[in-house]
Amino acid sequence: MGENMLEVEIAGIKMKTPVIAASGTFGFGLEYTDFIDLNKIGAISVKGTTLKPRAGNSGCRIAETPAGMLNSIGLENPGAEHFLAVTLPKLAAYNVPVIVNISGSTVEEYGELAAMLDVPGVAALEVNISCPNVKHGGLVFGTDCNSAASVTRQIKKSTKKPVIVKLSPNVTDIATMAKAVEEAGADAISLINTLLGMAIDIKSWRPVLGNTVGGLSGPCVKPVAVRMTWQVASAVQVPVIGMGGIMTGQDAIEFLLAGACAVMVGTANFVNPRAMETVAAEIKEYLLARGLKHVSELVGQVRV
Amino acid sequence: MTLPKTVEEASVVEHVWLSNQVRKLVLYAPQIAKEAVSGQFVHLRVADQIDPLLRRPISLSSADAIDGKISLIYRVVGHGTERLSRLSFGEIVDCLGPLGQGFALDAVRPLLIGGGMGIAPLVFLAECLRPAPIEILLGGRTKEELFWTEIFKDNCEQLHITTDDGTLGTKGVTLDILPELLQHGKFDRIYVCGPRPMMEGAAKIAKEFGITCQVSLEAHMACGVGACLSCTCAGKNGKRHKICSDGPVFWAEEVF
The missing domain is CATH 2.40.30.10 (Translation factors)
Structure with a gap:
């Protein structure tokens, strides 16, 4: 019983569970094969990929904070060509949808990346318009409706793949951003990216992170993420993928009730490399205990 | 691998x-x-x-x-x-x-150099290198930091000590006496783990003496398996290394 109760389809991406690896926290999936069966997770959103290789930020890149962490990796990655030539063929050995998270510094660059990645083996693109750790692009596109919309349009013109736009929480009104990218053609919306934060070493009086500020993630951001997921899901018609501090199935269920059709698990992968397996199993247990037949019965059912 | x-x-x-x-x-x-x-x-x-x-x-x-x-x-x-x-x-x-990747254990006459908590992995290394004749050079601020001498005493031929304050061994730092040790010993490999300036300095001296050198790096990390890229460092020719999964042990010339 309950064989298919976790299966979902979002923007044409068929997934065995609604639990997806969040970009930047699961490498390219291959780093985790000793711990978790990639065939059993919903999908993998791979490490943010750019047109050219990036070395990322210098200095200290992570800082632990109460029930969370700050990071300022700065999109270190081997570039799209390397991804296509080396990584994607390796991922073909697994039966799991591969979502490629992309970042550009200009609208044209996003388009170029999207076109390059319009190849078999790529299930969808997730557009990072909200990386807080890079100077050009990233957050700039994520905090301005018009820029976010033009990036989305450019990508939609350049690929036939489903396009998921990942929103930044570092905005005044997230619902307006969501509507802007929906109108520009986004097939789905994922949120939240990390919250801009800062930690200071009181011994040296210096910022802990080499980049001064960084993105906050982990359980501490969950209430903000649930609230934004609810606001966005209430404002748009396209499917919403919720994330932010999910450690357990119970956490994931909050996002589903808020209106997310699927969730992404991020920081939890660092703490427990099998977290996604546990989260999916706990969602299923919850459904069974409540006599529900399918995970979709939870979506958006919060009684406000 | x-x-x-x-x-x-x-x-x-x-x-x-x-x-x-x-x-x-x-x-x-x-x-x-x-x-x-x-x-x-x-x-x-x-x-x-x-x-x-x-x-x-x-x-x-x-x-x-x-x-x-x-x-x-x-x-x-x-x-x-x-x-x-x-x-x-x-x-x-x-x-x-x-x-991570461990030390290469093919040394015939190894010298192990450690400072601070960098000495900890050398305990395992010394054990694994036996029965090769091992010499060890440890540095600390003061005598109290060098409780390690007890741990190593049965697993090496000779133990050399430096302390910043001179309360044990030679007054000074490991790098002060390293050239002399290399001049007189017949070492074919040095292994270093400790503060970065010490590792860089030791690697430089090893190179001057034509001795191969492995270093063990340290960094803040989240995942530990090469996924989060918190701990990466620059290598030769623009190559990026993940300290957690490509290291923490590297050949000195790969990272310095």
């Missing part, structure tokens, strides 16, 4: 103070003990709760495939290690490992 890694519920067999800040934790972790090589580390979840959230990477000071035990020597420095230091006999700790 990728070695098998696992998540193991390890139980505390022994937990003792070696100095007023440093503890030795012995865990029964048979799967990790079976696979581990010197230079590797484990990634410990110090609490079931979400605070402290991240695992703590700690180098292996020993691993015995036969009795299934691993030992970790760590300094209580912050939130995580303070929490770790509260573990008592029989308690379970979630242990991810063994992680």
Whole structure:
């Protein structure tokens, strides 16, 4: 019983569970094969990929904070060509949808990346318009409706793949951003990216992170993420993928009730490399205990 | 090369103070003990709760495939290690490992150089290099930091000590006496783990003497398996290295 109760389809991406690896926290999936069966997770959103290789930020890149962490990796990655030539063929050995998270510094660059990645083996693109750790692009596109919309349009013109736009929480009104990218053609919306934060070493009086500020993630951001997921899901018609501090199935269920059709698990992968397996199993247990037949019965059912 | 890694519920067999800040934790972790090589580390979840959230990477000071035990020597420095230091006999700790790439064990006449907590992985290394004749050079600020001499005394031919204040061995730092040691010894390899300036300095001197050198780097890390890229460093010709999975042990010329 309950064989298919976790299966979902979002923007044409068929997934065995609604639990997806969040970009930047699961490498390219291959780093985790000793711990978790990639065939059993919903999908993998791979490490943010750019047109050219990036070395990322210098200095200290992570800082632990109460029930969370700050990071300022700065999109270190081997570039799209390397991804296509080396990584994607390796991922073909697994039966799991591969979502490629992309970042550009200009609208044209996003388009170029999207076109390059319009190849078999790529299930969808997730557009990072909200990386807080890079100077050009990233957050700039994520905090301005018009820029976010033009990036989305450019990508939609350049690929036939489903396009998921990942929103930044570092905005005044997230619902307006969501509507802007929906109108520009986004097939789905994922949120939240990390919250801009800062930690200071009181011994040296210096910022802990080499980049001064960084993105906050982990359980501490969950209430903000649930609230934004609810606001966005209430404002748009396209499917919403919720994330932010999910450690357990119970956490994931909050996002589903808020209106997310699927969730992404991020920081939890660092703490427990099998977290996604546990989260999916706990969602299923919850459904069974409540006599529900399918995970979709939870979506958006919060009684406000 | 990728070695098998696992998540193991390890139980505390022994937990003792070696100095007023440093503890030795012995865990029964048979799967990790079976696979581990010197230079590797484990990634410990110090609490079931979400605070402290991240695992703590700690180098292996020993691993015995036969009795299934691993030992970790760590300094209580912050939130995580303070929490770790509260573990008592029989308690379970979630242990991810063994992680990273270890030392090359092909040395015939090795010199091991350690400073601070960088000495911890050298304990395992010395054990693994036997029966090769081993010499060890340890540096510390003061005599109290060098409780390590007891640990090494049965596993080496000769132990050289420097302290900043001269309370034990030669007054000064390891790099002061390294050239002289290399002049008189017939070393074919040096292994260094300690503060970065010490490792860079030792690597430079080793190069001058035409001796191969391995260093073990340290960095803040989240995942420990090469996914988060918190711990990467620049190598030669623009190459990027992940300290957690390409290292922590590197040939000096790869990273300096």
